Amino acid sequence: MTDATADxxxxxxxxxxxxxxxxxxxxxxxxxxxFWIFILSDMVLFSALFASYAVLAGRTAGGPSGxxxxxxxxxxxxxxxxxxxxxxxxxxxxxxxxxxxRATYIGAALTxxxxxxxxxxxxxxxxxxxxxxxxxARSAFLSAFFTLVGTHGAHVTCGLxxxxxxxxxxxxxxxxxxxxxxxxxxxxxxxxxxxxxVALFTVVYLIGAR
Amino acid sequence: xxxxxxxxSAARDLAPGANARDPGVAxxxxxLGLAVILTGASFWAAxxxxxxxxxxxxALAVLxxxxxxxxxxxxxxxSSAPDNTNNILALAFGILIVFLVVAGSLWIMANLNANMLPxxxxxxxxx
Numbered sequence: 454m455t456d457a458t459a460d461x462x463x464x465x466x467x468x469x470x471x472x473x474x475x476x477x478x479x480x481x482x483x484x485x486x487x488f489w490i491f492i493l494s495d496m497v498l499f500s501a502l503f504a505s506y507a508v509l510a511g512r513t514a515g516g517p518s519g520x521x522x523x524x525x526x527x528x529x530x531x532x533x534x535x536x537x538x539x540x541x542x543x544x545x546x547x548x549x550x551x552x553x554x555r556a557t558y559i560g561a562a563l564t565x566x567x568x569x570x571x572x573x574x575x576x577x578x579x580x581x582x583x584x585x586x587x588x589x590a591r592s593a594f595l596s597a598f599f600t601l602v603g604t605h606g607a608h609v610t611c612g613l614x615x616x617x618x619x620x621x622x623x624x625x626x627x628x629x630x631x632x633x634x635x636x637x638x639x640x641x642x643x644x645x646x647x648x649x650x651v652a653l654f655t656v657v658y659l660i661g662a663r
Numbered sequence: 664x665x666x667x668x669x670x671x672s673a674a675r676d677l678a679p680g681a682n683a684r685d686p687g688v689a690x691x692x693x694x695l696g697l698a699v700i701l702t703g704a705s706f707w708a709a710x711x712x713x714x715x716x717x718x719x720x721x722a723l724a725v726l727x728x729x730x731x732x733x734x735x736x737x738x739x740x741x742s743s744a745p746d747n748t749n750n751i752l753a754l755a756f757g758i759l760i761v762f763l764v765v766a767g768s769l770w771i772m773a774n775l776n777a778n779m780l781p782x783x784x785x786x787x788x789x790x
Contacts, residue, residue: 481678482678485678486749488679489680493757500761501764508772525706525709525710543691543738544691637681641680641739644738648731648734648735652731655727656727659706659708659709659723660719663719
């Protein structure tokens with residue numbers, strides 16, 4: 454469907470059969486709702502990883518357990534970074550809706566920086582464990598740990614790349630409709646990743662370190 | 664198209680993440696404050712000896728679920744208003760699947776563990 458046709462749908466010139474009296478929903482709603490469905494399917498992916506972690510958490514094969522490996526001060530710093538990053542992303546969303554370019558850049562820069570610090574902390578934890586011989590091959594517990602936490606880290610990495618691309622689009626294309634729709638999807642993604650981290654630091658780190 | 668007729672946005676559903684009621688900084692600040700309190704409580708509960716140790720995982724689970732709720736309401740702007748029904752229904756279905764996957768896996772694996780022969784017995788039978 455071309456943009457021109459889509460606009461005619463949005464303005465109610467064209468209507469699909471079966472769209473009801475009101476016609477099809479505007480694009481803003483369809484795009485965000487579709488992305489919401491994607492996020493929920495991503496949660497199902499994480500639930501499978503959480504389930505395998507929960508099943509394998511005790512299978513250390515004579516290797517170190519979570520209580521010996523986890524440094525809760527580092528986890529607290531990671532949690533603080535991701536929470537503040539989510540908050541800055543919210544402020545960025547407000548700036549986008551108000552179409553303020555400078556404030557959007559500042560919000561995006563803070564969101565990116567805090568996310569990057571989170572990733573650096575996670576990477577140093579992984580590297581420290583792997584160098585000490587406690588990599589994913591050491592035990593079923595560590596395989597499940599690296600898969601679960603690493604998948605979340607990969608999502609955060611994708612989010613940072615996405616944010617960079619979006620800022621390039623704001624710089625070159627400005628706040629045109631499709632850029633704003635993509636930015637709204639990014640905000641949904643970033644807030645959802647913080648929700649996954651809440652489950653993660655509780656189940657893996659806080660309960661695992663006991 | 665001067666007359667949008669019944670297409671007025673008020674009659675529409677709200678997109679996920681959209682906030683029609685309180686689009687201000689205060690909303691995010693309240694969310695941040697509650698999240699900080701709940702996160703602090705989680706880390707405190709994990710290290711304290713004031714709570715009966717068997718109950719700590721339950722306390723942590725309750726705090727985590729509460730914090731997820733805070734994030735959904737204050738950051739993702741979910742509400743129980745009629746314009747959010749579709750978003751909530753999708754979320755409810757997602758939660759159902761997550762619950763089935765996690766609880767089902769744990770249940771099945773616990774049963775398997777209970778019903779399996781000990782590993783030493785298995786090795787003896789294979790010989």
